[in-house]
Amino acid sequence: MSCQCQDARHFRGARVWPSFDGMANAIEVSGLRKRYDDVEALRGVSFQVGVGEVFCMLGPNGAGKTTCTEILEGHRLASSGTVSVLGHDPARGERALLERIGVVLQSCGIQEELTVGELLDMYGRYYPRSRSAEELIELVELDAKRDTSAGSLSGGQRRRLDLALGLVGDPDLIFLDEPTTGFDPHARRQAWSTIRSLCSLGKTVFLTTHFMDEAQHLADRVAVMVNGEIVASGPPQDLGGRGELPTEIRFALPEGLGLAALPALPDGAVVVEERDGILVKTQDGVRVTHALTGWALERGIQLHNLAVAQPTLEDVYLALTREGEMEKEIR
Amino acid sequence: MSTATSIAVDERGSAAESRRGFGAELGLIAWQVFYEQRAFWRNRRRALASLAFPLMFLLIFGAIVHGHIKSRGNVSFINFYVPGIIAYTVMALGFSTMALSLAMLRDKGVIKRIRATPMPWASYLAGIVLSMVVTVIVATILLLVVGIAFYGASLRISALPGLVATIALGTACFTSLGIAASRLIPKPDSGTPILMFVTLPLSFISEVFFPLEEAETLRHIGAFFPLNPLANGLAPAFDPHMTGAGFAAHDLRSLAIWTVVGCVLMVRSMRVLSAKD
Numbered sequence: 001m002s003c004q005c006q007d008a009r010h011f012r013g014a015r016v017w018p019s020f021d022g023m024a025n026a027i028e029v030s031g032l033r034k035r036y037d038d039v040e041a042l043r044g045v046s047f048q049v050g051v052g053e054v055f056c057m058l059g060p061n062g063a064g065k066t067t068c069t070e071i072l073e074g075h076r077l078a079s080s081g082t083v084s085v086l087g088h089d090p091a092r093g094e095r096a097l098l099e100r101i102g103v104v105l106q107s108c109g110i111q112e113e114l115t116v117g118e119l120l121d122m123y124g125r126y127y128p129r130s131r132s133a134e135e136l137i138e139l140v141e142l143d144a145k146r147d148t149s150a151g152s153l154s155g156g157q158r159r160r161l162d163l164a165l166g167l168v169g170d171p172d173l174i175f176l177d178e179p180t181t182g183f184d185p186h187a188r189r190q191a192w193s194t195i196r197s198l199c200s201l202g203k204t205v206f207l208t209t210h211f212m213d214e215a216q217h218l219a220d221r222v223a224v225m226v227n228g229e230i231v232a233s234g235p236p237q238d239l240g241g242r243g244e245l246p247t248e249i250r251f252a253l254p255e256g257l258g259l260a261a262l263p264a265l266p267d268g269a270v271v272v273e274e275r276d277g278i279l280v281k282t283q284d285g286v287r288v289t290h291a292l293t294g295w296a297l298e299r300g301i302q303l304h305n306l307a308v309a310q311p312t313l314e315d316v317y318l319a320l321t322r323e324g325e326m327e328k329e330i331r
Numbered sequence: 332m333s334t335a336t337s338i339a340v341d342e343r344g345s346a347a348e349s350r351r352g353f354g355a356e357l358g359l360i361a362w363q364v365f366y367e368q369r370a371f372w373r374n375r376r377r378a379l380a381s382l383a384f385p386l387m388f389l390l391i392f393g394a395i396v397h398g399h400i401k402s403r404g405n406v407s408f409i410n411f412y413v414p415g416i417i418a419y420t421v422m423a424l425g426f427s428t429m430a431l432s433l434a435m436l437r438d439k440g441v442i443k444r445i446r447a448t449p450m451p452w453a454s455y456l457a458g459i460v461l462s463m464v465v466t467v468i469v470a471t472i473l474l475l476v477v478g479i480a481f482y483g484a485s486l487r488i489s490a491l492p493g494l495v496a497t498i499a500l501g502t503a504c505f506t507s508l509g510i511a512a513s514r515l516i517p518k519p520d521s522g523t524p525i526l527m528f529v530t531l532p533l534s535f536i537s538e539v540f541f542p543l544e545e546a547e548t549l550r551h552i553g554a555f556f557p558l559n560p561l562a563n564g565l566a567p568a569f570d571p572h573m574t575g576a577g578f579a580a581h582d583l584r585s586l587a588i589w590t591v592v593g594c595v596l597m598v599r600s601m602r603v604l605s606a607k608d
Contacts, residue, residue: 073447074446074447075446075607076607091607095449095451098449099449101447103447105440105443105444105447107440109436109438109439109441109443109444110439110441110444111366111370111441112439114366114369114370118366122362123448125362126359126449127448127449128449165444169449
């Protein structure tokens with residue numbers, strides 16, 4: 001749940017928050033509701049984010065992710081429910097809280113005439129303890145762009161500058177709204193390792209993303225929001241009972257052989273014919289695979305494109321959000 | 332390190348951090364002025380639009396129009412233009428540039444970004460306003476130098492206190508109105524024509540480019556708005572026949588009333604700019 005690096009709390013700048021049960025939470029949300037005119041964007045959301053945790057909020061567009069994030073950042077006011085961020089109510093916009101959080105918003109403007117170095121200096125002055133422009137420029141690999149004005153950066157470079165600006169106040173908690181949208185694969189890997197390194201410093205990360213591999217790679221815990229409600233949450237490997245979902249075995253039979261040729265499989269295995277092959281779903285992956293490969297060896301048949309896999313986070317996510325969408329239509 | 336001690340350290344630390352002294356706050360605003368100035372002069376087009384136009388007006392009018400104005404105590408044309416164009420510049424910078432800059436900051440989401448930092452919105456705005464004051468000072472000195480050195484405009488040194496006070500009040504007046512007007516600009520792209528539509532006709536009826544000797548009605552309409560009182564308020568400093576410290580009570584009163592109106596509108600518009608929903 002928390003970061004692998006147990007010594008992180010003793011690192012300079014890392015803090016421990018008091019709490020009643022000894023488990024320190026950076027964010028606590030309970031019964032959060034937000035109503036715009038006649039649309040209820042958040043319908044009773046509750047969750048906690050522990051100190052040092054990377055928490056990822058997933059959900060389709062319009063699910064309420066942004067509204068939820070903006071309430072946590074203090075940009076919007078909740079209609080009801082309680083929200084606590086580092087022990088503060090974000091709606092009050094207290095400076096003591098703003099000094100300890102970093103926000104990387106999507107599509108947030110910048111003073112475009114100033115250079116990368118100047119902007120990092122300028123924003124750094126707003127915080128009581130700030131990280132140096134040099135250090136941040138190196139971290140996001142903008143060394144060559146230090147004296148380039150923000151207005152002439154490419155899209156990906158701008159996002160990296162945004163990330164650096166989010167980190168300039170050496171925050172204890174950082175909000176990242178789709179931090180790698182528009183990055184090339186190399187830059188994404190780089191951003192991921194930056195975010196991972198924040199975690200090893202004991203920082204807490206609240207992330208929203210569209211990319212399942214990003215959530216899988218970075219998050220200690222994932223919550224899926226659909227229609228203003230959290231429909232599932234947990235570590236990415238068990239989300240939505242992913243650990244218990246049937247194993248999927250895919251292969252293609254040689255021409256001339258149909259489903260009828262297959263051997264008898266252990267109980268509970270479901271065989272489905274797909275466009276480009278056969279899919280077998282089973283709770284007992286080892287025995288079914290053994291039965292299939294044994295049969296193929298015996299007959300001297302090739303099972304083309306044989307693959308044995310657990311459902312991916314994306315499969316689970318799509319199943320969860322599809323249910324949510326159907327529920328919405330029924331209502 | 333036990334948990335208890337680290338909490339104690341933390342509480343003391345954050346209390347000291349969040350209560351910044353007044354001096355530190357002023358220092359922060361001063362840095363903001365520095366960065367705003369940098370950004371302002373780096374954007375050549377904007378710097379040109381706000382400075383080169385008044386300078387160009389002065390150079391052209393000063394070169395082609397000569398003689399004296401009977402209706403204004405026989406003062407020479409250049410001594411009419413210099414205060415008029417200074418007034419025009421104060422309006423262009425304080426009102427138009429201010430309204431446009433704020434609309435741009437709002438539209439691009441810079442204000443949202445600032446609000447996510449510990450920099451108080453009021454301090455940030457103070458930085459922008461003070462930077463604009465610096466630009467007004469630079470522009471005024473430039474116009475004075477050109478007017479006096481090239482065209483022989485006469486500035487009465489004894490009237491400097493009145494000149495400075497009138498420019499200060501005029502700047503406060505137009506800046507507050509500019510901040511208020513930023514709310515009415517839907518998109519920065521449409522801002523320039525909207526603002527031109529207000530400031531250009533106003534300039535023509537406010538006796539900054541030429542005196543309205545015959546057009547009685549237009550002059551009365553112009554006198555109602557703040558540009559004409561500002562130009563008139565600055566004129567005594569350039570009238571060699573006059574004496575005194577250059578305070579024009581009637582014009583200063585008009586400017587003060589407009590400043591109060593501007594401040595009320597500004598506060599309302601700032602509430603809208605920083606509202607949460």
